[in-house]
């Protein structure tokens with residue numbers, strides 16, 4: 001027997017740096033709808049999502065929360081999985097970039113690329129803030145200082161700290177080598193990047209002007225995958241993150257059967273701001289690895305709130321939970337897939353949302369079901385029977401139904417969720433019109449039982465088809481529709497999708513209940529707006545509370561706090577200036593039973609720093625070692641500061657080396 005057709009779809013892996021909004025849910029719901037659709041079409045489908053857990057942001061978030069990065073990402077991944085469960089996301093695998101097998105495979109990939117010369121060691125130049133321990137590009141700086149010739153010679157980081165131009169060793173990926181091959185691939189595969197406008201943007205803005213080699217490691221970040229052959233470097237963001245699409249299938253591990261079965265991916269769904277990484281860096285990485293490229297990258301637009309970008313601080317972020325708890329899951333899934341054409345930006349507005357719930361769901365679909373089931377009870381004692389023949393109106397309804405199915409499949413195949421739903425809702429409208437055209441109440445009065453039975457059968461059949469067509473996108477209502485029609489969803493899903501395949505002689509429910517109750521618009525809009533505001537004020541209250549607590553405590557520390565700090569007497573063995581930094585001095589210190597390297601920003605205060613050799617200085621020795629300018633500092637020299645005068649805490653010879661202060 002021939003192997004089943006396969007389909008592999010992915011979402012981006014999310015940074016676990018905060019609560020997920022309806023914007024993140026948007027991509028995931030789209031991917032889920034597609035995966036469900038393909039499964040219903042008989043494809044052996046693999047749907048991947050997950051979390052992108054390394055990097056400085058995560059390291060800082062964890063530090064703020066006072067926990068280890070691993071613990072932080074464990075909590076977040078758990079939260080995300082709970083959300084996906086609530087949204088009925090039918091993923092086959094949830095990959096985390098901290099998974100041991102992912103880490104191992106990324107290391108293998110890196111070493112392979114290094115060995116074959118696609119990755120080389122160079123120097124990364126950027127604006128560095130010692131206090132933030134972070135690099136900034138010139139455009140990210142809050143302020144820049146220029147010399148008389150207009151050359152930028154310094155600046156201020158967004159945090160308000162000064163930055164200096166420094167160089168850090170970094171590995172680079174030779175991107176330019178592959179540019180021509182990439183352009184050729186775009187040409188030969190015109191649907192590789194969708195929508196097509198995004199391909200033009202990539203070619204004109206990034207590839208044609210010349211691809212720069214990409215910095216792929218950092219020495220200033222700890223929370224990342226170490227480069228095996230040079231572990232002071234960690235793999236920086238994109239090689240780690242993008243490889244998830246293949247490591248999740250077992251690429252680079254002992255069992256790569258899923259990789260063999262599903263790679264290349266049929267489609268990577270990504271937001272428009274990361275299209276560049278997926279259509280330039282990722283294909284080039286794959287070319288360098290000699291692997292086939294994904295068949296398609298679909299760059300969707302953003303979910304805006306009204307016309308604005310969603311942001312927690314602006315108080316306009318909408319979280320999926322608050323919508324689902326109030327309106328039900330299908331209202332959210334329907335709205336996101338219908339109101340925002342996939343590929344373009346679109347807006348979520350509370351007013352529009354409630355209107356769609358009322359008009360599209362409660363009136364159009366909900367009423368069609370309710371009227372149909374009520375009439376079948378009233379006129380046919382609840383029984384749906386096969387029509388003996390069709391008349392013109394019935395044949396036309398059947399024709400429109402079958403045309404709708406074709407259109408729906410065409411649109412779904414192209415990831416045009418909104419247009420697919422448009423087609424279905426046009427048919428919902430057609431079925432409602434069929435009731436007005438056939439006037440069953442008149443047929444009943446006139447005793448035309450055969451015609452009446454035909455109309456009821458046609459309506460029930462229309463609803464069955466509608467329920468099947470919406471089922472990849474709306475995961476709860478189809479089962480309710482089937483239950484009210486007296487059908488079994490599992491059985492129906494096995495049948496060919498065409499008008500007339502109804503399981504006749506079933507009994508509809510006696511008491512139809514509205515599947516989408518009508519809402520009071522003003523009340524519901526107010527509710528959504530309150531939820532948006534609450535998300536901000538909750539955060540403020542919590543941080544305000546914390547600030548108040550800290551205010552109260554700040555004048556005192558406990559003896560336990562003091563005991564935690566280990567201060568020792570050390571002697572300077574040697575000291576030198578750090579190249580590329582105007583501030584830092586590198587001290588080699590002797591603490592009696594151990595030696596340590598300590599970096600300290602003292603150059604300005606000790607221009608003749610050689611004089612410090614042999615001096616005894618107090619140092620904190622149990623601070624977590626940290627990297628500055630790519631070098632490790634294993635402690636902190638104490639100093640006093642008054643105004644502009646800064647002096648190291650030099651002590652007399654009567655203090656023994658390694659003596660503990662306390």
Ligand code: MSP
Pocket residue numbers: 011012013014015016022023024026027052241242244270271272273274301302303304310
């Ligand atoms: N970790 C990277 C992706 C690596 S993939 C190898 C990342 N993560 S993210 O969490 O910042 O964003 C993930 C996705 O969410 C992006 O595709 C982004 O476009 C999407 N969205 C975030 N907010 C969104 C909206 N308001 N609307 C639509 N999509 C949005 O980037």
